[in-house]
Amino acid sequence: MNRMLRRLMIIALAIMPMLLSRVASAQQDQDFSKVQIKVTKVSGNIYMLEGAGGNIGASVGEDGIVIVDDQFAPLADKIQAALKDLGVTNKPVRFVINTHYHGDHTGGNEPFNNAGSTLIAHDNVRKRLESGGTAGNGGSIKMDVKPSPKAALPIITFEHDVIVHLNGEDIRAMHYPSGHTDGDSIIFFPKNNVVHMGDDFVRYGFPFIDVASGGSVQGIIDAMEKSTAQLPADVKVIPGHGALSNLDDVRAYTKMLKETSAVVQKAINEKKTLDQMKQAKILEPWSKFSGQFVNSDAFIETLYNSLTGHKGEFLKHN
Numbered sequence: 461m462n463r464m465l466r467r468l469m470i471i472a473l474a475i476m477p478m479l480l481s482r483v484a485s486a487q488q489d490q491d492f493s494k495v496q497i498k499v500t501k502v503s504g505n506i507y508m509l510e511g512a513g514g515n516i517g518a519s520v521g522e523d524g525i526v527i528v529d530d531q532f533a534p535l536a537d538k539i540q541a542a543l544k545d546l547g548v549t550n551k552p553v554r555f556v557i558n559t560h561y562h563g564d565h566t567g568g569n570e571p572f573n574n575a576g577s578t579l580i581a582h583d584n585v586r587k588r589l590e591s592g593g594t595a596g597n598g599g600s601i602k603m604d605v606k607p608s609p610k611a612a613l614p615i616i617t618f619e620h621d622v623i624v625h626l627n628g629e630d631i632r633a634m635h636y637p638s639g640h641t642d643g644d645s646i647i648f649f650p651k652n653n654v655v656h657m658g659d660d661f662v663r664y665g666f667p668f669i670d671v672a673s674g675g676s677v678q679g680i681i682d683a684m685e686k687s688t689a690q691l692p693a694d695v696k697v698i699p700g701h702g703a704l705s706n707l708d709d710v711r712a713y714t715k716m717l718k719e720t721s722a723v724v725q726k727a728i729n730e731k732k733t734l735d736q737m738k739q740a741k742i743l744e745p746w747s748k749f750s751g752q753f754v755n756s757d758a759f760i761e762t763l764y765n766s767l768t769g770h771k772g773e774f775l776k777h778n
């Protein structure tokens with residue numbers, strides 16, 4: 461081997477781990493120091509908290525505090541401080557209800573549990589947090605999930621629904637099967653007429669559907685149609701991500717999911733391949749939903765994998 465080439469190879473081998481670790485840390489280590497928690501009063505004693513990650517819903521009253529989802533661990537102190545600053549109660553966060561297992565909704569579980577909160581979630585949230593695995597749409601979106609420490613695991617789990625009786629309200633978490641994941645719950649605050657829909661309903665465009673974790677587009681459509689049929693017409697809707705919404709927003713989102721999945725189903729019936737569907741840009745009429753996280757091609761993949769039952773080569777569960 462010539463000397464120059466050998467030298468280049470040594471340099472390349474030396475910097476490779478540096479480059480790789482930089483890519484990895486850019487993905488994992490978000491800087492939370494600048495994140496501020498914005499609190500919005502939704503109705504009565506229900507608040508919505510936005511920082512980084514999924515929206516938090518909070519019931520704040522004389523019995524204490526219940527929160528729905530808890531974003532990321534480094535934000536737990538700021539979330540606690542924002543709740544205290546409301547000046548409503550000095551009592552702690554007694555319960556945390558997780559809408560599903562993803563880290564941007566459960567990252568604060570460990571610090572909240574260590575501070576004395578009781579974690580509640582659907583059975584599959586605990587299972588997936590405990591085992592770790594791979595989240596993704598069965599194609600281009602793929603994320604490794606590390607097993608969570610024991611302190612981050614829900615202590616109380618349920619199969620269909622559970623009610624937390626606090627602050628004069630019967631706060632009800634209802635599981636809807638195989639939606640954004642296989643462990644999603646929608647949480648309804650009946651006295652205040654507010655619902656937190658978790659990531660079954662999001663406002664960032666085409667939704668991420670975690671088919672690798674048992675999610676499906678049909679399950680999201682079912683959850684949206686069943687819940688909107690049961691909820692009061694003027695219920696205020698906290699989405700998993702994005703601005704406060706109402707049932708008209710949920711209906712428009714559901715309509716888009718039904719139309720786009722029908723288009724992909726038709727192409728599947730016509731024996732089109734995934735590549736042919738992307739090349740034909742079959743979701744062009746819904747391009748305003750194409751986002752940074754889930755663009756049109758990634759959503760075609762998602763729908764294709766969901767409708768054909770193809771969950772990628774990395775399925776670990778069930």
Ligand SMILES: [Zn+2]
Nearest residue numbers: 560562640659
């Ligand atoms: Zn999610």
